Amino acid sequence: xxxxxxxxxxxxxIRNERLMSVRLKIMAPILLLFIPGMAWGFADPNILxxxxxxxxxxxxILFYASLGVVFGATMCAVLLAFDGVSKDRASxxxxxxxxQPMPRTQQADALVLGFLQAIVLPVVVLMVLSIGLVGWRxxxxxxxxxxxxxxxxxxxxxxxxxxxxxxxxTAAREQGTAVAFGVGVWFLxxxxxxxxxxxxxxxxxVAVGEANDPAWIALEGRLDLLSPNGVYHHLLETQxxxxxxxxxxxxxxxxxxxxxxxxxxxxRQRMNNLVP
Amino acid sequence: MRGFGPSNTMAxxxxxxxxxxxxxxxxAPRWFKPWASRPGPGVVHLSLDLHEGAILGLVGPNxxxxxxLLRVMAGILPVQQxxxxxxxxxxxxHHVEDLRPWVGHMPEQVRWQGHRSVVEALTELADxxxxxxxxxxxxxxxxxLSDRGDEPLNNLxxxxxxxxxxxxxxxxxxxxxxxxxxxNGLDPVxxxxxxxxxxxxxxxxxxxxxxxxxxxxxxGLIDRVALLHxxxxxxxxxxxxxxxRLGLAGRYxxxxxxILPEDLLRSSEVEVLEHRSDGAGxxxxxxxxxxxxxxxxxANRVSIERWGPVEPDLVEWLCAATGMEVDDISLDVxxxxxxxxxxxxxSEDE
Numbered sequence: 001x002x003x004x005x006x007x008x009x010x011x012x013x014i015r016n017e018r019l020m021s022v023r024l025k026i027m028a029p030i031l032l033l034f035i036p037g038m039a040w041g042f043a044d045p046n047i048l049x050x051x052x053x054x055x056x057x058x059x060x061i062l063f064y065a066s067l068g069v070v071f072g073a074t075m076c077a078v079l080l081a082f083d084g085v086s087k088d089r090a091s092x093x094x095x096x097x098x099x100q101p102m103p104r105t106q107q108a109d110a111l112v113l114g115f116l117q118a119i120v121l122p123v124v125v126l127m128v129l130s131i132g133l134v135g136w137r138x139x140x141x142x143x144x145x146x147x148x149x150x151x152x153x154x155x156x157x158x159x160x161x162x163x164x165x166x167x168x169x170t171a172a173r174e175q176g177t178a179v180a181f182g183v184g185v186w187f188l189x190x191x192x193x194x195x196x197x198x199x200x201x202x203x204x205x206v207a208v209g210e211a212n213d214p215a216w217i218a219l220e221g222r223l224d225l226l227s228p229n230g231v232y233h234h235l236l237e238t239q240x241x242x243x244x245x246x247x248x249x250x251x252x253x254x255x256x257x258x259x260x261x262x263x264x265x266x267x268r269q270r271m272n273n274l275v276p
Numbered sequence: 277m278r279g280f281g282p283s284n285t286m287a288x289x290x291x292x293x294x295x296x297x298x299x300x301x302x303x304a305p306r307w308f309k310p311w312a313s314r315p316g317p318g319v320v321h322l323s324l325d326l327h328e329g330a331i332l333g334l335v336g337p338n339x340x341x342x343x344x345l346l347r348v349m350a351g352i353l354p355v356q357q358x359x360x361x362x363x364x365x366x367x368x369x370h371h372v373e374d375l376r377p378w379v380g381h382m383p384e385q386v387r388w389q390g391h392r393s394v395v396e397a398l399t400e401l402a403d404x405x406x407x408x409x410x411x412x413x414x415x416x417x418x419x420x421l422s423d424r425g426d427e428p429l430n431n432l433x434x435x436x437x438x439x440x441x442x443x444x445x446x447x448x449x450x451x452x453x454x455x456x457x458x459x460n461g462l463d464p465v466x467x468x469x470x471x472x473x474x475x476x477x478x479x480x481x482x483x484x485x486x487x488x489x490x491x492x493x494x495x496g497l498i499d500r501v502a503l504l505h506x507x508x509x510x511x512x513x514x515x516x517x518x519x520x521r522l523g524l525a526g527r528y529x530x531x532x533x534x535i536l537p538e539d540l541l542r543s544s545e546v547e548v549l550e551h552r553s554d555g556a557g558x559x560x561x562x563x564x565x566x567x568x569x570x571x572x573x574x575a576n577r578v579s580i581e582r583w584g585p586v587e588p589d590l591v592e593w594l595c596a597a598t599g600m601e602v603d604d605i606s607l608d609v610x611x612x613x614x615x616x617x618x619x620x621x622x623s624e625d626e
Contacts, residue, residue: 001406009403017392092386096444099350099381100404107404275300275353276383 007106007113014114018080019121027076031126034072039065039130043137058131058140059239062150065130066236069154070229073123074161075186081115081165082182085274086172095276108166108271112264115162120155127151146239153235156256160228161186163263170270193227221245225255288363290483291326291349291375291452295358298348299507319345320507321358326452326483331474333494333515334487335590336504342487343384345504346454348372349485350381364451377405380450384457388429388437395425398443405448415443420469434461442470446477453477455486459493471497491590503597510597522596528566530573530583531559540576545569561586 001009018024041047042064048054055061088094097107127150135141142150161182168181197220206215224230225247234252237243302316319341326332326349334342347353348360351372362369364378388397398412416425419439424432432440438461445453455474459467474497478484488494494501502512511518519525527549536558541548546564553559562569566583573580591602 001403006403006406010400013400017390020391090387091389092383093388095347095352095383096381096386096401096441097404098352099376099379099383100401101376101448102404273354276347 003103003106006102007110010102010107010110011113011117014084014111015117015121018115018118021080023080024076024118024122027079028122030072031076031122034068035065035123035126036129036133038068039133040137041065043134045138057240058134058138058142059146059150059236060242061134061138061140062130062142062146063233063236063240065134066150066154066232069123069157070190070232073119073154073158074190074229075183076123077115077119077158077161078165078182078186079179080119081162082169082178083175084111084115084166085169086175086178087169089276090174092276094274098274098276104271104274105268108268111166112159112162112267115166116155116159119158119162123154123158124151127154149235149239153232153256156235156260157228157232160259160263163267167263167267167270170267170274189227189229193223193229197223218246221247225251228259231255231259287327287329289325290328290363292361292363293322293324293326293349293358294361295321295323296348296355296360297321297357298344298353298355300344317341317344318507319348319504322507322509323358324502324509324512326485327500328451328483329478329481330499331478331484331486331497332512333491333498333501334485334504335489335491335494335501335593336487337489337590337594339506340489340504341507342489342504343456344507346381346456346485346487349375349452350379350454351376352381362452375452377448378451379454380445380448380452381454382441382445382456382458385460386437386441386444388432388440390430391428393426393428394421394432394440397429397440398447401444402447407447411447411449415446418446418473419443420466435463435466438462439466442473451482453482453484455484457488458486459488459490467493489590491593492587495587503593505594505598510594518593522593524586524592524596527561527563527586528583529559529561529586530566530570530580531557532573532578532580532582533557534579536560536573536578537576540572540578557581 039062042055042061049064055064085094088097098104131142131147131150164185165178165182168185169178172178172181200223201216201219204219206213206219221234224234224245231252234245234247235256237245238249238252297318297320299315299318299320301313304312304314306312317339322341322345334345336342344353348355349372351374353372355372359370360372360375362375362378369375369378390397392400395412395416398416399409402409402412413422413425416422419442421436421439421443424436429437429440438458442455442458445455453474458470462470474484474486478499486494486498498515500513501515501518503510503518511521513521516525534557536551536553541551541560546562546566546569548560548562550561551558566585570580570583594600595602
């Protein structure tokens with residue numbers, strides 16, 4: 001068996017185990033409410049958003065509905081992967097795995113891919129359902145490119161949170177620390193980042209209260225590149241011609257690459273130096 | 277049947293550890309550097325040869341560094357100082373990571389858990405070693421779990437989990453087998469079967485290292501013994517030779533009813549190590565020609581109920597090797613700093 005095949009087999013095993021886990025069954029209704037549920041709500045033909053705005057494209061509806069991914073799916077990714085390493089460390093299985101000749105970097109890759117698939121597969125199914133729901137309720141359909149960007153961007157944000165959770169898991173000696181770290185990072189980027197952005201804006205002399213102030217929009221756009229959730233929204237905004245926050249698409253994709261490569265590389269390094 | 281007898285020191289050396297050191301990092305936070313750490317316990321400047329087909333008993337109290345040493349040999353922990361050299365078939369390996377395909381490792385305690393079956397759990401590890409399914413099934417049978425192959429891990433007893441760990445260690449047909457406290461949780465029958473299995477593997481040329489803080493379990497099983505304390509190797513060699521060097525060889529214990537005349541002991545050509553006597557009977561520990569003393573006792577109609585050689589005892593060994601009292605040894609186990617211990621010269625070329 002080739003190295004790649006061996007890694008995919010391990011990933012598949014992790015995926016199947018987590019897909020059948022009680023944890024995912026508990027989270028399934030949350031995902032159902034947050035992803036197709038939000039798409040259903042924002043696809044209401046009579047919806048009136050704050051400021052009297054009414055979404056006029058399918059992608060815009062999905063963009064608003066992506067809040068469900070940010071709030072629900074990322075949290076599920078963290079809850080699935082937070083004990084990816086620490087549980088094995090506690091049970092002694094990690095010692096057995098680390099003693100195997102399979103390179104540890106490949107073990108790290110298998111962990112990432114396994115946990116990612118476990119959360120991405122149900123989420124993608126629900127996203128496809130969302131696209132269908134939006135089309136059915138409004139008669140507006142996304143293009144193939146929009147759908148692809150929507151799904152790829154969501155896959156990427158889930159990957160980032162899986163990576164954060166696994167990194168925390170490699171550092172944690174017990175489950176409580178691992179979950180606290182994973183949820184802490186999620187909380188930081190999901191809720192506290194707005195506070196951080198506001199504080200930076202205030203310190204920079206930007207009018208914080210002015211929602212349409214170009215300086216505020218530009219600053220928020222730049223700072224969002226430093227947050228996975230921000231990059232996720234930037235990625236989706238590449239398909240919304242009416243939104244321009246002054247960040248070119250190549251910078252957004254570059255930031256996405258950075259958020260993918262750096263934590264993954266860090267996880268591989270940690271696995272190489274991991275002690276049971 | 278044994279592979280290479282205890283006295284066969286010409287057996288090929290498969291693994292050489294030369295001045296190997298691995299010390300665990302301990303947190304030592306400072307005001308401006310809260311993540312700071314310093315070297316703590318582990319193994320220090322340890323040199324050891326592993327012979328083909330030999331069974332080495334790694335003996336020492338809790339915290340002696342047995343598990344750390346096994347993890348270094350298994351390629352799990354890095355060598356911070358010193359060198360490791362493995363010689364398997366035509367290959368000579370210099371990095372611990374390269375040893376992994378040749379080494380089977382059984383950790384002290386693996387809590388096999390989950391809804392996966394026994395076979396599935398082993399298959400996962402087998403895939404990591406490129407081991408075929410056929411081998412997995414034969415190992416399940418070998419460790420006596422063939423009836424439980426489809427059983428979820430959650431349903432296994434502690435002893436069954438231990439057997440599964442043994443099977444996992446044997447997956448890659450290892451040349452070196454590292455067993456960390458393998459007797460924990462095994463019932464006497466399983467322990468006997470396990471000992472037989474280890475001997476059988478050794479007879480096929482597998483080098484086995486068994487760590488234990490219970491020397492009794494290793495009696496009759498090991499060819500050589502390595503005595504560890506505070507991360508340092510106090511002595512290593514064939515069991516009898518180590519006993520001899522520590523001044524603990526040739527000891528006998530006899531006990532009987534009635535009174536043992538003191539003058540009889542004085543006139544005997546034995547060294548009395550301990551003599552206890554009360555109204556119920558007497559007990560004598562001595563070194564020397566046991567048959568002479570026994571004959572003399574019998575000639576004087578002293579009742580002897582039992583007598584025999586004194587079995588090796590970890591506490592006595594440690595006391596003899598370190599020159600410390602038993603209380604000092606037990607208190608020193610967790611000492612974070614390593615200081616050279618009182619000395620027994622270690623000969624590595626035996």
